[in-house]
Amino acid sequence: MTGLRGERAAEVIVRHAGGGESRGSGYLVREGVVLTAAHVVRRAADVTVRFEADRPAQWSAPARVLWSDARADAALLTLEPADGASGTGSGGGARGARRSARRVKAARFAAVRERDAGLRSSALGFPFFKRRDDPDGLTRYRDSCHARGEIAPLADRREGTLELRVQEPDRDPDPARSPWEGMSGSAVWAHGRIVGVVSLHRREEGLGTLTVSRADRWAESADDAGREALRGVGVTTTLPPAAPRWREPRLLLWCGAGALALTLAAWSATATLTARPALRFRVVGTCEQPGTTLENESSGFTPGGRYTNEIRSPDGNLFPLGTRDSNVVTDRGSLRWQWPCARTDKPGTYLARVTDETTHRRTGWTPFTVRPFAPYACVFQQEKGLWFAGISRTTITPLPPPVAGTSMDEVAEAQCLLQRLGFDLGKGKVDGWYGERTRQAVVDLQRQAGTDQDGLIGPTTWQLLRTRAPVTG
Structure with a gap:
């Protein structure tokens, strides 16, 4: 089974150095690692992560911050050794934590394509408006909230976040506080993969709109140690797009009564594949003077999607372009790829190849030439x-x-x-x-x-x- 699972949703309980306690949500993305929002664990003196609260399988463990990025508002926590866990019930305590850890299958992550289409999504957390009283009236607790709705991929592009629209809470317990307080850090799912975490609720946008930190941007802002931690849970700069399984063409063959039958997993995928335009990419011009820039002519790429490129130098070595392009496809399906001609470029023939990260299609190797530049001359x-x-x-x-x-x-x-x-x-x-x-x-x-x-x-x-x-x- 893949996708959101209730037993892996966590309450993140934070105690602060100056006193006081705050709460957020999280998700066990793999053995011993919990995903949450960075602001949930900011200035934390100690952190406890609790699963299945007040249920027979309840268990909890102290945690420390493995990676946190305030700009992306995402964080990874690593659970301390299980002998520090506590809990109740048959699955509680250290034994329950060890059993739960062994059952964990690593979650998968995905990117959200920027296009004019909604993306059905869900999240499980513990917000403020789900506070309830025990029957004895002596204890208050937060129950889980399974928020289901739709991501609007073209919203909040300037901020670089996602907008998740869900059903509004039935009640607003305290106008001075957000009813969604405590939902921060909830993993947001789409088609069986995590696409981000709940980061913020803005009252001015209504009670049914949540801001989501998008997973496909985390590795971009992380340092080397952060990228290493993210790779450990399967987050890279080139995540596959979130899409339903029926969009993936699968050819099934079977024999029966002397006949061979060919089917596709979904008939609609056939139309999508046959109508897909061919990728076109070529480099325009030749580097003959330093300071000039080679442009490209391209088409057929996923509008608003992302692309990666490889460059093969004249000596046959591959190297990345780094900051020489934006890695974002225009709304017309063309690329912003450029090559600034510099004296540090080795003269000869280069080869460029581009991959559409949304469809995983790739162009062939396209040549372009860097000629030897004239030597510097001093003209005073x-x-x-x-x-x-x-x-x-x-x-x-x-x-x-x-x-x-x-x-x-x-x-x-x-x-x-x-x-x-x-x-x-x-x-x-x-x-x-x-x-x-x-x-x-x-x-x-x-x-x-x-x-x-x-x-x-x-x-x-x-x-x-x-x-x-x-x-x-």
């Missing part, structure tokens, strides 16, 4: 008392320290000006590479001028390079 001229070498006109941009990969027009401009002032750059001369020889020349210039000798080119050093006269004699 003076304007309003400032010297320029014809490569860059910056006067304020700080240059980084000499590290591998620091090559740019600004470095070449600085090298020309250093040569003009009589500093020896060695065999490399003006190559745009901020190497040790260039750094030493900068230090020598700073020493002569009596400024900080840090080897970095900031506004003060740029002023020296632009205005200082060569030393003669």
Whole structure:
């Protein structure tokens, strides 16, 4: 069985260092790991996670924060060793926690495609409006709320969240508090996969609207340790889209009475497949001058979806594009893919390939060429008392320290000006590479001028390079 399961929904009980207690919700996504919202466990002195409260299988365990991202408002908790668990009933205590952990099958995650179609979703949590009194009238507790509704994928695009519309609570116990208080951290499900967690309720949007932190954005904002923790539960930057099983074409073959029958799992999927446009992608132009940008011509990709790309360099190695594209398909089904031509690019033929992450279709390898660029030349001229070498006109941009990969027009401009002032750059001369020889020349210039000798080119050093006269004699 996949999808939302009641026994894995948790109450997250937080005690704060300054005193007081607050509550949220969570979900056991795999053995020993609970998913919740980051603000639920913010400034927590200790955290207890409780399952199946006041039921025969009740068990609880202390937890610590494994990963938390305030911007994404999502967090992962790891349960402490089971010998610290407590509970009642036949499944309670350490034994109940160990038995429950062994039965856990890892939850799966999915992305939400941005398109004009609702996505049926559900969440299970413990909100404020579900507070009730025990029959003895001495104890108050929160019962579970199974919120079922629909995600509007095109809502809240600027904020980068999802809008979940559910049935409004029957009552609003306290106008000064949200009736959904405590629902935060509930895993939101669509077609058997988790697409996010409940993050917020805004009263101005009504009692039937909840804000959801979307799972397909968590890995984007996480640091290396966070991405490692997310990978451990199956969350990456390329999650499959949430879609019903009947949309997945399955070819079934069986024999009977000498006949071979072919069927599809859903007839409607056939129409979808046959009507799907072909992917088209090509790179326009050639890199012949640094500072220019190659564009693309593309079509057939899922509008509003996401794509990934691979680049094969002339030496045959693969490397990611990093920040060179937005990874988002336009509403017309084309890509925003670009290639900024830079002197650091190895001359030769590159190959690019793009994958539509919504349909998992992939283009073929598309070639584009980077030609050798002409060497830097220093063409000096003076304007309003400032010297320029014809490569860059910056006067304020700080240059980084000499590290591998620091090559740019600004470095070449600085090298020309250093040569003009009589500093020896060695065999490399003006190559745009901020190497040790260039750094030493900068230090020598700073020493002569009596400024900080840090080897970095900031506004003060740029002023020296632009205005200082060569030393003669």
